[in-house]
Amino acid sequence: MKILNALLAMTAVAAVSLMSGSAIAQTYPERTITMVVPFAAGGPTDTVARLVAESMSKDLGQQIVVENVGGAGGTLGAGRVAQADPDGYTVLLHHIGMATSATLYRKLAYDTLNSFEYVGLVTDVPMTIVARKDFEPSDLRGLVEYIKANKDSVTVANAGIGAASHLCGMMLMSAIQTQLTTVPYKGTGPAMTDLLGGQVDIMCDQTTNTTKQIQGGTIKAYAVTSPARLKVLPDVPTAVEGGLADFQVGIWHGIYAPKGTPADVTERLSKSLQVALKDQNVVARFAELGTEPSPDADATPAALKAKLETEIARWKPVIEAAGQYAD
Template sequence: MIGRTMLVAVAGLAAALLSVPARAQSWPTQPIVMIIPFAPGPIDGVARTIGEAMSRDLGQPVLIENIPGAGGTVGVARAAQARPDGYRVLMHNIGMATAPTLYRRLSFDPVRDFEPVGLMNRNPMVWIGRPDFPGSTLAEMTEYMRRQGGGLNLAHAGLGSSSQLCAMLMQSALRAQANTVPFRSSGEVFPQLIAGRIDLYCDQTTSALGQVQGRSVKAFAIAAPTRLPTMPSVPTTAESGMPEFQLSIWQALFAPAGTPRPVIDRLNRALRVALGDERVVARLTELGTAPEPAETGSPEALRSLLISEVERWRPILQAAGEFAD
């Protein structure tokens, strides 16, 4: 016969298990904070657009909190330490995959310490130059770059930034070198580029859109399969003779490890609803980006992408030899 003590234990376990879906059904009951590990900038517009649409589905506000520092690692570390209840989530990009190689003393593991929620959007990279840069095409830019023999100033927005990754890949693809000049953010680069103190820069279309549209910089090519409706006069790298060079930076949503799966699924559902909203799609298009399709928007798809990106970028970054303590 089963003793009374065992019956009580079994009943308690059953009640605990039943309470998990019950809590998930009532979740969320308070605002959700979306951490962005960078200073306020163009990406905030994407986050707010998606966050506002998610809040309509969740029935709670989605608030944005910028926590910049150390190439995004400060904000990511803060998110990793948050209570795993779904009320503090992280919006991050390809930097999640490059940080383990770039930073020797990292307090988090992007795969182990986070639960993937889903991919949000992808931003193509665009090559731009100072307003009076000689030549107007990617081929003319490349030829001038080679003639200078490493004498051009090529900016990037800090260790592990998408602009640094683009600069490394592009120099390798073009077999041309430049003098790389690091900054702390894209906001610091543009005034120097517009003033002519920086020659070249590669950035996400969401960051460069205003300067390209306002013709305060010269745009050479977008590293995407098709032209953007917001930059119709800028050709693709394929049109410019480099079909092999494609680079878009993904943005994704993560939660701290240990967040219950029903909560992850609820967040993912709200994200998919938001990205399917016509108003969100229109606004993201205006911002120079595109929502991730539903078929690649699951938590499992994001986990697979993150793991593959860590492995993809490790040898590239190790070969470049740029690391932080």
């Protein structure tokens, strides 16, 4: 009898838990949702987040407020979401740094693969190899030759350890087998300001941050890292065209929720993301920034999880070879 009563009690608890989860999903969302961006306001990832949050807010019927929690290459913001209540009211929009931080940081306050639920991929932003406008080399082949001949004096700017520009810079040095002096900044804005001012020589950063400067002629563009030339920058060749075989780097972005968030809630968020990525305003603004929204097949929990696992494995040897770890 005691065993029977215990089994009945366990069944009742499970039923209540299931009903509770279903009830949450049926009424979700009932209040404002916070979307944490683990980088400073005004940067490329922040731009992507605000466009998507605005459109998702319309679909969900509740406002999504973007909160910038910068620091430690995006790991502070990710850690904040990992520790948040798993109720769907705190989510994370992070870029490729979600994968690279697993190797880049010796200690993390969360388990990259197991501390989150997955919502879906948002976009894959191409990178650009750019320089101060008066830099000597005229094309990518010339740039590589110049860098190798002057490796002790050429400086590479980035927005800080773990930033997209840092990762792309490491990939570039790995591709040309030349280590350069890196100059880290506290954000994309200061890095671009010094590139514009000629205080640093080159940078590898997202089109969301460089397109307008390239179009305005205030910096020199050597290549885009996409498989094909971009409509928004038709005169800029691909890195492969410029002689860097297989040099293709995209800064993909995904949305995550804390571990334990009900599956129905993450599915609702995923469906809302798919709606947002077909919003003509989002499509048009992304195009202006040199990128495209992820298709429905990628804006899913399964696709994001698979992407994260693959990218952790891809970047691990690059980071280990560079030896640029963070505490």
